[in-house]
Amino acid sequence: MRDVPMTGVEEAILKRYSVREFLPDPVxxxxxxxxxEAARLAPSSLNSQPWRFKVxxxxxxxxxxxxxxxxxxxxxxxxxxxIFVCCADLTGYVRDSxxxxxxxxxxxxxxxxxxxxxxxxxxxxVHASETARFGAAAMNVGFAASFMMLRAVEIGLGSCWIxxxxxxxxxxxxGIDPSLRVVGLLAVGHPASxxxxxxxxxxxxxxxxx
Ligand SMILES: Cc1cc2nc3c(=O)[nH]c(=O)nc-3n(C[C@H](O)[C@H](O)[C@H](O)COP(=O)(O)O)c2cc1C
Numbered sequence: 167m168r169d170v171p172m173t174g175v176e177e178a179i180l181k182r183y184s185v186r187e188f189l190p191d192p193v194x195x196x197x198x199x200x201x202x203e204a205a206r207l208a209p210s211s212l213n214s215q216p217w218r219f220k221v222x223x224x225x226x227x228x229x230x231x232x233x234x235x236x237x238x239x240x241x242x243x244x245x246x247x248x249i250f251v252c253c254a255d256l257t258g259y260v261r262d263s264x265x266x267x268x269x270x271x272x273x274x275x276x277x278x279x280x281x282x283x284x285x286x287x288x289x290x291x292v293h294a295s296e297t298a299r300f301g302a303a304a305m306n307v308g309f310a311a312s313f314m315m316l317r318a319v320e321i322g323l324g325s326c327w328i329x330x331x332x333x334x335x336x337x338x339x340x341g342i343d344p345s346l347r348v349v350g351l352l353a354v355g356h357p358a359s360x361x362x363x364x365x366x367x368x369x370x371x372x373x374x375x376x
Pocket of ligand 1: 362
């Protein structure tokens with residue numbers, strides 16, 4: 167492993183942990199922009215980029231995120247400097263996947279069996295149930311969130327991905343378009359400590375299929 171040079175990405179991966187205690191320092195507009203830019207550059211299936219973000223930074227709404235009807239009383243959320251409500255646009259996901267497939271075909275960028283495979287994939291998504299479509303679009307949003315989490319470390323911030331939230335309440339309260347689905351919340355702020363309390367991970371042997 168040490169034949170591999172230490173890079174900024176590796177450092178960010180090693181330093182990242184789920185931060186649940188934040189200092190009161192604000193997350194600046196430039197920091198918010200840096201995280202959104204990291205998300206924007208993430209990979210996505212057929213370059214569909216189905217992620218949409220609502221950035222919440224005002225005290226009242228941050229406090230609201232820490233309450234029972236929103237996050238099952240994850241009260242520490244109210245101390246975050248910003249909460250990114252990470253959404254998937256399921257309609258946009260299908261539309262933009264179709265547009266990419268059309269573009270590839272029109273410009274003869276991908277040919278033969280591979281192009282047929284892409285068109286079959288898009289056709290499947292067009293007719294997929296909302297649940298299946300959500301799974302595919304949410305996976306893309308997850309990639310964007312990973313980029314944000316690593317970039318956060320690089321610019322001196324910490325983050326925690328939140329999967330336990332009430333989607334209906336969040337959408338109603340923040341006026342998020344009903345056609346969007348909330349995939350997760352990314353709480354971001356200045357970490358109160360730079361080391362995780364525990365870092366329990368499976369051994370390589372447990373995750374490599376032989
Ligand atoms: C899909 C997903 C959902 C999660 N939901 C929550 C959550 O609701 N609340 C929370 O405090 N942490 C949540 N986490 C953070 C995990 O608990 C954390 O990533 C895991 O325990 C590993 O710890 P680490 O991130 O510090 O390495 C979630 C993480 C993921 C990927």
